[in-house]
Amino acid sequence: MARAISTRRKIGFTILAWGIGLVIFFPILWTFLTSFKPEGQAIAIPPRFFDFDWTLANYETVQSRSNYFRHFSNSVISAVGSTLLGLLIAIPAAWAMAFSPTKRTKDVLMWMLSTKMLPAVGVLVPIYLIFRDLRLLDTHLGIIVVLTMINLPIIIWMLFTYFKEIPVDILEAARMDGASLRQEVVHVLTPMAVPGIASTLLLNIILAWNEAFWTLNLTTTNAAPLTAFIASYSSPEGLFWAKLSAASMMAIAPILIMGWFSQKQLVRGLTFGAVK
Amino acid sequence: MKLRSIIIGSVSLFALAAGAQAQSLTIATVNNGDMIRMQGLSDRFTEETGIALEWVTLEENVLRQRVTTDIATGGGQYDVMTIGAYETPIWAAQGWLAPLDNLGDDYNADDLIPAVREALTVDGSLYAAPFYAESAMIMYRTDLFEEAGLEMPEQPTWEFIGEAARAITDRDNEVYGICLRGKAGWGENMAFLTALSNSMGGRWFDENWEPQFDSPEWNEALNFYVDLMTDAGPPGASSNGFNENLALFQQGKCGMWMDATVAASFVSNPDDSQVADSVGYAMFPTKEGLDNNGNWLWVWSLAVPASSQNVDEAQQFISWATDQAYLEMVAEEEGWANVPPGTRTSLYQNQAYLDAAPFADETLAAIEAANTTNSSVQEVPYSGGQFVAIPEFQGIGTAVGQIFSAALAGQTPVDQALEQAQQVTRMEMERSGYYNQ
Numbered sequence: 001m002a003r004a005i006s007t008r009r010k011i012g013f014t015i016l017a018w019g020i021g022l023v024i025f026f027p028i029l030w031t032f033l034t035s036f037k038p039e040g041q042a043i044a045i046p047p048r049f050f051d052f053d054w055t056l057a058n059y060e061t062v063q064s065r066s067n068y069f070r071h072f073s074n075s076v077i078s079a080v081g082s083t084l085l086g087l088l089i090a091i092p093a094a095w096a097m098a099f100s101p102t103k104r105t106k107d108v109l110m111w112m113l114s115t116k117m118l119p120a121v122g123v124l125v126p127i128y129l130i131f132r133d134l135r136l137l138d139t140h141l142g143i144i145v146v147l148t149m150i151n152l153p154i155i156i157w158m159l160f161t162y163f164k165e166i167p168v169d170i171l172e173a174a175r176m177d178g179a180s181l182r183q184e185v186v187h188v189l190t191p192m193a194v195p196g197i198a199s200t201l202l203l204n205i206i207l208a209w210n211e212a213f214w215t216l217n218l219t220t221t222n223a224a225p226l227t228a229f230i231a232s233y234s235s236p237e238g239l240f241w242a243k244l245s246a247a248s249m250m251a252i253a254p255i256l257i258m259g260w261f262s263q264k265q266l267v268r269g270l271t272f273g274a275v276k
Numbered sequence: 277m278k279l280r281s282i283i284i285g286s287v288s289l290f291a292l293a294a295g296a297q298a299q300s301l302t303i304a305t306v307n308n309g310d311m312i313r314m315q316g317l318s319d320r321f322t323e324e325t326g327i328a329l330e331w332v333t334l335e336e337n338v339l340r341q342r343v344t345t346d347i348a349t350g351g352g353q354y355d356v357m358t359i360g361a362y363e364t365p366i367w368a369a370q371g372w373l374a375p376l377d378n379l380g381d382d383y384n385a386d387d388l389i390p391a392v393r394e395a396l397t398v399d400g401s402l403y404a405a406p407f408y409a410e411s412a413m414i415m416y417r418t419d420l421f422e423e424a425g426l427e428m429p430e431q432p433t434w435e436f437i438g439e440a441a442r443a444i445t446d447r448d449n450e451v452y453g454i455c456l457r458g459k460a461g462w463g464e465n466m467a468f469l470t471a472l473s474n475s476m477g478g479r480w481f482d483e484n485w486e487p488q489f490d491s492p493e494w495n496e497a498l499n500f501y502v503d504l505m506t507d508a509g510p511p512g513a514s515s516n517g518f519n520e521n522l523a524l525f526q527q528g529k530c531g532m533w534m535d536a537t538v539a540a541s542f543v544s545n546p547d548d549s550q551v552a553d554s555v556g557y558a559m560f561p562t563k564e565g566l567d568n569n570g571n572w573l574w575v576w577s578l579a580v581p582a583s584s585q586n587v588d589e590a591q592q593f594i595s596w597a598t599d600q601a602y603l604e605m606v607a608e609e610e611g612w613a614n615v616p617p618g619t620r621t622s623l624y625q626n627q628a629y630l631d632a633a634p635f636a637d638e639t640l641a642a643i644e645a646a647n648t649t650n651s652s653v654q655e656v657p658y659s660g661g662q663f664v665a666i667p668e669f670q671g672i673g674t675a676v677g678q679i680f681s682a683a684l685a686g687q688t689p690v691d692q693a694l695e696q697a698q699q700v701t702r703m704e705m706e707r708s709g710y711y712n713q
Binding site for chain 2: 039040044045101124125128129132136138167216217220221224228232233234235236237238239240241265
């Protein structure tokens with residue numbers, strides 16, 4: 001009997017899990033389907049699931065009207081650039097806080113996180129002015145710097161939790177063997193924390209790729225990433241949902257594929273240290 | 277090393293871009309059909325003048341936010357931008373726009389339709405050049421009217437519209453007598469409701485800037501709207517904006533649709549519209565005896581921010597894109613039906629255009645009838661037709677729009693919605709210092 005109940009529960013949970021999975025996945029599926037619809041059918045009521053006139057016209061229009069590859073390469077430069085710069089700053093910071101904590105370490109961590117609590121638009125004008133004066137508006141460097149700044153607290157927090165899981169004895173043993181500080185961080189700590197660093201890196205690339213407020217507000221043409229590419233397909237007067245969906249699919253495809261292939265690392269990294 | 281090369285690379289790229297800027301203009305615009313056509317034809321401008329163009333197309337609200345930030349801080353990122361009839365007087369008064377005083381000798385400014393020119397002129401100077409303009413009118417299904425034995429008068433009244441909409445409605449066959457905007461937003465439902473209230477004798481503010489939602493006119497207007505949409509509107513109307521209604525009308529689900537005149541070219545295009553051959557047009561309704569057709573006027577226009585480094589070249593481009601010659605170029609390439617409408621009187625004297633655009637006469641009549649300096653039959657302290665041209669209106673209009681959208685959805689009774697709108701508006705105006713003098 002007990003076995004029967006557990007099977008039933010298993011089935012129940014499986015259905016529930018699939019149901020939740022589908023709900024989460026649905027917007028992407030809907031965008032995907034809409035991108036193949038003619039404009040008129042894209043916002044038809046009642047909505048059409050599969051019985052519409054499939055067309056590739058939207059992709060053709062988007063291809064011919066925008067320079068996808070310029071936006072794509074801008075996205076890659078800003079996402080990868082800001083992630084690498086962020087890791088470069090965050091690894092030593094997290095190392096210091098994990099292995100040489102002071103009385104104030106917790107407060108420092110909280111303070112870092114608190115910078116995320118201010119709505120971005122609140123600092124738009126000051127940052128815009130600073131960027132204007134430093135001539136950083138619409139530049140890759142400007143976007144890399146600002147994306148690094150906004151994601152830095154998260155990178156430090158993530159790395160800090162991973163580093164905490166590494167036994168301090170191992171580092172001490174390395175020190176006993178005469179390893180310098182640099183050697184300790186580069187040759188002992190970093191290899192042990194690779195899963196954690198990898199998942200931080202992946203997550204941060206995804207966050208930077210999807211960031212839409214700063215990338216839209218601080219760029220015009222030269223550094224405009226895929227977020228600007230998507231934003232250009234909404235129209236106040238004229239049907240646009242199908243073309244917008246096609247543009248969205250093209251913008252999220254690279255990151256979706258990357259996420260798919262690195263799923264293992266992502267999950268391993270995110271659950272790293274969860275089970276002792 | 278890698279990082280260093282990335283940084284050096286980015287810096288040199290920026291330097292290159294800055295060096296090239298003297299010969300190029302950055303143009304911010306929205307993704308409307310006429311603007312996309314302009315982008316397509318703009319290579320010719322570059323060929324003629326050697327000035328390269330960089331296009332930034334953004335969602336309307338993002339564009340407004342982006343451009344406002346840039347102008348207010350003097351960022352100088354844009355040389356030409358697409359703005360509307362709402363922004364032009366406000367931004368010009370702030371000193372944010374460069375006056376268009378150098379559009380060239382060939383630019384025939386006297387040919388601009390007076391109401392349109394008026395909407396973009398501040399203290400006698402033109403601050404934006406009209407690219408295309410629109411008023412509001414009725415688009416209706418001639419076949420459904422015939423079936424119901426109705427005839428659209430030349431000058432319809434709201435009373436007639438109410439009766440006709442209810443008579444046409446056939447819910448079993450998903451035909452709704454009337455489709456109107458319900459989606460919340462100062463440029464969405466409030467554009468229609470402000471025009472409706474104007475045509476029923478209402479106004480947003482009295483001479484002392486006191487909001488008028490407690491007036492009998494607004495009461496009548498909002499009750500009329502909610503009752504009519506409940507009886508004869510499509511389901512879920514509170515989330516319908518211009519595009520949603522366009523799709524409904526094109527699918528043959530609306531008996532009447534009152535919206536921007538530019539919609540006429542969409543609903544009469546047989547490629548997109550199932551009802552293209554049975555659309556009629558008429559003036560925006562008025563209340564019996566008032567003779568006020570709502571005074572809706574919107575002008576998508578091109579302006580130069582004062583922070584631009586290339587004011588002369590920018591004006592050269594604006595002159596190219598809004599001149600008579602441009603209309604002829606579009607006609608040659610894409611046919612007269614695709615010419616940006618509503619800006620030049622000469623277009624409406626051109627037989628080729630009148631033949632291609634069956635809605636031309638009604639569009640011109642609607643635009644010419646729009647009085648944006650005195651939109652109500654009562655005295656008003658503001659300008660603007662379907663909006664109030666004060667900086668606070670974006671915020672207030674959207675807040676009130678949400679309240680009225682909830683009333684349409686049946687979540688708030690009409691009386692309560694008007695009371696809330698009155699409070700919200702009063703509070704916001706007080707906060708902005710309108711009652712301190």
